[in-house]
Amino acid sequence: MKRLFIANRGEIAVRIVQAAKGLGLTTIQAHSQADADMLAVRLADEAVCIGPPPAAKSYLDIEAVVGAARAASADAVHPGYGFLAENGDFADAVTAAGMAFVGPSGDTIRMLGDKVTARRTAQAAGVPTVPGSDGRLADIDAARAVLEETGFPVMIKASAGGGGRGIRVARDQAEFERVFAQAAAEAKAAFGDGGLYVEKLVERARHVEVQILGDGENFIHCFERECSLQRRRQKVWEEAPAAGLPADLRQALCDSAVALARQVGYRGAGTVEYLYDESAQAFYFLEVNTRIQVEHPVTEMITGIDLVQEMLRIAAGERLSIRQEDVTVTGHAIECRINAEMPEKNFMPFPGTVSALSVPQGEGVRFDTMLYQGYTVPPYYDSLLGKLIVHGPDRATALERLRAALDALQIDGQPTTVALHAALARQDDVIANRFDTAFLESWLASDEAKSALTTKEKA
Template identity: 70%
Template structure:
């Protein structure tokens, strides 16, 4: 490899994960941190650490100049952006390259192309990947949008072209709502993303969220099969599985091949994820978007394929060709990941930063816990609530679920609220065991099936 050191431009569990992967490859690691993260596990693990600003992310983890300066000062050969923060910021990727370092991810141009929802959709169309029926690019006014909705049928979504992460989406049930909603959505998109551009898509009811892991080195492109991520709350994933157990083999082959086609059409470099909606009834899948980074839920793919995706990203950034061929990648068993957040599931998921008093983690060959926690660690209130990810493997989904229940029973984090009780309930739920899930499942389940220990629900 032509790189000997990597700067990690992130925090939390993913910074720990990248530190470990880089060290396993013999790389020197440099961890940046905000004033609130001086005691973080990633800082302790890294060979070097550089403070890049105050607690507020905009002044530290999102401050491109400070991150680049830290990389220069420490002679970093490469920069790994993790997920969130600057991971999908094309300007940052360009700045890293302009400073003479490797960006662990695709080029700024690829990020720009795939980050624009409308351009990405067009690119998918071009590569022969099915897209959700909708407008051909941006729509200029409510009348044009209404005309498209008439053609594809209600309900439809109005989406912000510059949106992402589930933000900037409105659902329109009938034509009469169009005029008002369109203007509001445009104003909102302008305020939130600095771009009022909108497009229209058909709503696929009771769809599953399925995504395909891709890897590319600019010349060779492979997929590492798919993940099923339908259990979501407020469009945030809560629980993820690999593979998508309900998918007919023929559909799986077509789905994964379409993701590789898209990767090839843009000359993709690094790890990425192509997201789809899947309709069980018609066995149709529809492209939604590409995430040009490592994803939170990447470990379930690692557990079933044996590929270390973060190490692979670093090797690709170092100029190495892909270390795996498509024929070498096979699915072995089943894996489930539970996101353990510092939130109280019995109090409307109110976030609860604070001190981890005790920490007890299940240990077994088939269990992995990716976390930044240690006993005595103070979880700061300034960043997202993800504390760790409990990932369990089994030969079958059934065995995986039973191992998961045992692992969740043994996971004990004291001092702060966590979502562990939610996952225990999900792991024991017959509908989850039956695999009868879709993207709106969890919100309904929380209303009707999730038992609160106290009847008078506290509203934050």
């Protein structure tokens, strides 16, 4: 592998260009007409325009991307995240054109991308899944039998429902008996189909995920990340490791991710996502992401592994150079996603022009970004501008460094979510590691959040 084509944009394209240069590869950066002046284009050895600004006509156009990569004599394609990164047909098209795809095979991507197949694959590998009826229930007797496995509370869902419609919750047996009959009648009336299924309701769940690496024969994990601080199901703040996760559970969690990787002969970097029920000390499989993730830097900070370079080595056909016993955790890392949004205006996105940029330089501080002074952020793509990552010997020190780094980070001319993170880094529950996936949205509705986000005080 000598010439790498980067089929993505923004901060991850910058990250990939730098990782590839570190391995001595020639970098060819794809860009849309709206991205000709982006940072990754400036840093790459070569750049190719692949189409007009709308992503559907550029970064999501398989023919345009593969055609441009071939024309540029690339021998490998890195898809980044988002866009075509988890499109099995794209992986196949890259391979069929005689280039290496930096990621797993199209078949693996399709298998893990399908919710039902992924759940079955996880079960076959011995990974715990959320207990429930595997499919619709024949009658209330069948439902009662499932309760032995799920316990309470349970969700009763209409088979024909979706997007939260037709879901009822029962907290004990009496309520279950009452609600089940109602739910069946309602489902019949609403959807013309009274089919129901039952699933354990995991309350106050945290989101944890395990980083995996595989070369098709050898599989390792790089420990876990904690990503519960989310808004509208988008991660906002991520940490590694998951503070407060007991050692035996951490071992079981990470082992289960490796078992799943082995089950499918995984090749590349991936992430196995879980729901973690802290009170029951149980974890359940959610899904697998078959690509590099936005929050990969927190794992790199605690393990010292360059995940993007590992992906490139694996795609070049090398064996995994790291053994499981070589992967150790040092300290604690936190990442804040800096978005082009106005927290005080309900997170309205607003692309602007960066008139001044000052990046903190302290110990343990890393800033992965697409920004430079004078850059005008295009309105066509997502709002992620960069990620501020801090590392410290422990979580308290990491938080202290984070507060200092956020205060020192100056981005003028472009609204950002820095004020949100500065407030979170000083919030009592965040400091005490007392939060789940519902925390951030309920905190944002509180008076505490409103005053923190409107005053914008700089201590």
